[in-house]
Amino acid sequence: MEKINIEGLTKRYRGKAAPALDQVSLEIETGMYGLLGKNGAGKSTLMKILTTLEQPTAGTVEVCGVPIKAAKAIRQQIGYLPQRFGFYTNMRVVDAMTYLAVLANVPARDQSQRIQHLLEEVHLADKARTKIKALSGGMLQRLGIAQALVNRPKVLIVDEPTAGLDPEERIRFRNLLTDFANERIVLLSTHIVSDIEATTNTIGILDQGRLLFNGTTDQLLLAANGHVFEKEVPVAKLNEFKRHRRITEQVTDGTMVKLRFLAASQINTSAQVLPTLEEAYLYLQMKHEEAFL
Structure with a gap:
């Protein structure tokens, strides 16, 4: 079983009195894990550290046995859908996915089949030749999931993924994440309680950089x-x-x-x-x- 191990994780920013993360310790296993907290609680900082976009001030992090300082090896293990992401809007969906597959070092012989499979999984196969600027918000989020999975990661990290989606798209997107969590770690960071309630019973709650709770929804209730x-x-x-x-x-x-x-x-x-x-x-x-x- 794959694991993320976090021990005493602290992140301080220059000029800030309080740490963005303060002695956070977590163990996350295969399946869906919900990270809940208000805006500014430290969720995005934790996501950035796990994806090697930032380094911790103190503490240790291992992703599937790989220490966080091994950035190249970590990135091979992780797929990431950030809160804000962008595509070249005049590109067709299939061309954007091909471009991203090249950046992810997917062998050329595997690209077409893998992209087709991913577009089918996120229900965008019929939009393969559609320009990205013509996609709805929900379709863009599903395309974001497809690009995050193009390197076949063991860990999928999604940061505030349902913000701005209508109820139908939000439900579809949450169901999609639950399906992908059957065989990998999916870390869902959100401030929307209903997203957690609908996808997982294992959660952590951050507030002002501190881990207030780590356990099941039944324990919280x-x-x-x-x-x-x-x-x-x-x-x-x-x-x-x-x-x-x-x-x-x-x-x-x-x-x-x-x-x-x-x-x-x-x-x-x-x-x-x-x-x-x-x-x-x-x-x-x-x-x-x-x-x-």
Whole structure:
């Protein structure tokens, strides 16, 4: 089984007081692993280190047994779909894939068959001769996956891949990632909880460069159990209630508002409810924030 081993990973940038990553330790095995966190939590920094675009300040990283300092060997193991990527928009899909296959040192005799296979896997075979500028956002993301897999990597890393996609394309893209995770490590970095919920039950949560949680979604839900409540309040008292509670959902019905909210302890006048994964994530962040007050 392939593994990514991360021990005490720290990254500091010149002129920044706080580290972008602070003593992060993780072990990621074959399958889908979700990395969750707010914008600026350190997710993209971790992705850049794993793909050798940046080097750590301290700590060790091994990808499938290869130390991160061996950049050339690491790049042969990894496929990467960054948050922002570009193609030459006037090129046809098949020509762009051929160009990228050449850059990835795919033997010329294998290029045509491999590209055809990948385009079929990402459901773009019928767009092979379409210019890239004519593709939808979802098609571009699927093409991004195809190019990331052109070197047959053992690890696929995708950074915020569903941002800007419509619901249908988002579901299709997530299902595609799940299929590819059957035989390799797929590391999905996102701030969208529903992407994690729909693809994997193994997650890590970063906040301000620190790893707050590493485990299963069931473990995260269990930690928040007993801390999510439901209550109806008059619209006139809503703002006052919000000043004292972390609201996760509100639905107005006439003069009343039905609320779900987080609390550190039992509220006598409120009904306790089971947490959603998003509420469990928010509860973990709330506890982390309170620890620094």
